[in-house]
Amino acid sequence: MSDDLLGTYDALLLDLDGTVYRGGEAAPGAVPTIRTSRERGVGVRxxxxxxxxxxxxxxxxxxxxxxxxxxxxxxxxxxxxxxxxAEHLPAGATVLVVGAQALVDEVTAVGLRTVREFSGPVDAVVQGHSPDTGWRDLAEACLAIRAGALWVASNVDATLPTERGELPGNGSMVTALRAATGQEPIVAGKPARPLMDQAVRSADARRPLVVGDRLDTDIAGASTAGLDALLVLTGVCTPAQLLAATPQERPRYLAADLRGLLRPVTEVEIGEQPGWHVEADGTRLIAKGSGDPVALLRALCSAWWAAGGGCPQVLAEGPGAAAALELLKIG
Structure with missing residues (x-):
C-alpha cells in the first residue's frame, strides 16, 4: 500500500462542480489524478x-x-x-414531480407513476432542480403536500454554481414550499445519507474517501455517513469559511486541488505543519513561519478547532506569514 492519501482508501466519492470540474473545464490536476486512481484499482464514483x-x-x-x-x-x-x-410507497403509487425529465425517468424506473399536476390522488411529491421550474409547478406541489402527500427533496442546496456565479438552487425552491406548507421534506442528497450510502454500495467500498468543495453538503455529508473527507479549494469554500466551520463541517484532509490525493497522508492531514507555528490566544490566531499557504491553513484549522472554533482574528508575525495570509485572504 502506498503512503499517499490515495493508497489509504479503496474508493473515491467525488463531488462534481467545484471539485472535478469548474463549469466547462476540468479542475487543475483532476484528469491525471483520477486516471491514476483507476490504474491503482481505487474505485471512482x-x-x-x-x-x-x-x-x-x-x-x-x-x-x-x-x-x-x-x-x-x-x-x-x-x-x-x-x-x-420506493422505500415508502407501493409499486404503482402516484408521484408528482417538480424537476427535470431526468428525475421523472428515475422515479418511473423504480415502478412509480409520475404526474405534473394535482388533478387527482397523489401519494408523494418529489422535488429536484430544473431551470424551468416556476410558480405553477410549486403551486401544484403545494396543493399535494397540503393534502398529505409524502414530500421528498433531491437536495437542499441553496445555490447552484455556474459560470456566471452562484444562482438559486433546489434548496431555494424547497424553502418556498416549506413556507407555503409548513412541512419538511425527506432529503435524499448530501448532507443526508441516502445518496452517500448509494454511492458506497455502488462502489462496493469498505473504506471510501469523500472529496468535495462544499462544507454544508460534501463535508457535512461525509460526517453524517461516518466517512473521512478531503476538502479541495477549487470550488466555493474559502479559507475563512473553513476556519469557522462547525464540527459537522470539518474535513480530515485539506488540499489545493485533487492532486493532494497523491501526496503523503501526513502532508494533507489537518494538523501541525513543518515551517509554521500557530498559537490560539482567546479570539485570536497568531501565525508565524514561512512556506506553503495551504499548509498554513491546515495548521490554523488544527489550532483553532482545538480551541473551540468560531470566527477568529488572524494575525501574522513576520513577512512569511503575512504573505501567506494575504494569499489565503485571511486576516
Whole structure:
C-alpha cells in the first residue's frame, strides 16, 4: 500500500462542480489524478446533488472533459430520491414531480407513476432542480403536500454554481414550499445519507474517501455517513469559511486541488505543519513561519478547532506569514 492519501482508501466519492470540474473545464490536476486512481484499482464514483441531468448525461459530460467516465460510476440525487420513494410507497403509487425529465425517468424506473399536476390522488411529491421550474409547478406541489402527500427533496442546496456565479438552487425552491406548507421534506442528497450510502454500495467500498468543495453538503455529508473527507479549494469554500466551520463541517484532509490525493497522508492531514507555528490566544490566531499557504491553513484549522472554533482574528508575525495570509485572504 502506498503512503499517499490515495493508497489509504479503496474508493473515491467525488463531488462534481467545484471539485472535478469548474463549469466547462476540468479542475487543475483532476484528469491525471483520477486516471491514476483507476490504474491503482481505487474505485471512482461521481456523486452529485444536481438532479437535473441523468447519469448518462453526467458521464457524457465528464468524458468530454477527459475523464472517460462510465454510467455506473455516476450517483445522482435523482436516483437517491427515487430510491427513497420506493422505500415508502407501493409499486404503482402516484408521484408528482417538480424537476427535470431526468428525475421523472428515475422515479418511473423504480415502478412509480409520475404526474405534473394535482388533478387527482397523489401519494408523494418529489422535488429536484430544473431551470424551468416556476410558480405553477410549486403551486401544484403545494396543493399535494397540503393534502398529505409524502414530500421528498433531491437536495437542499441553496445555490447552484455556474459560470456566471452562484444562482438559486433546489434548496431555494424547497424553502418556498416549506413556507407555503409548513412541512419538511425527506432529503435524499448530501448532507443526508441516502445518496452517500448509494454511492458506497455502488462502489462496493469498505473504506471510501469523500472529496468535495462544499462544507454544508460534501463535508457535512461525509460526517453524517461516518466517512473521512478531503476538502479541495477549487470550488466555493474559502479559507475563512473553513476556519469557522462547525464540527459537522470539518474535513480530515485539506488540499489545493485533487492532486493532494497523491501526496503523503501526513502532508494533507489537518494538523501541525513543518515551517509554521500557530498559537490560539482567546479570539485570536497568531501565525508565524514561512512556506506553503495551504499548509498554513491546515495548521490554523488544527489550532483553532482545538480551541473551540468560531470566527477568529488572524494575525501574522513576520513577512512569511503575512504573505501567506494575504494569499489565503485571511486576516
Amino acid at each position: 461521481f456523486v452529485t446533488n444536481n438532479a437535473s441531468r441523468s447519469p448518462q448525461q453526467v458521464a457524457a459530460h465528464l468524458s468530454e472533459l477527459g475523464f472517460a467516465a462510465e454510467v455506473p460510476e455516476v450517483s445522482t440525487s435523482s436516483q437517491a430520491a427515487a430510491a427513497v420513494l
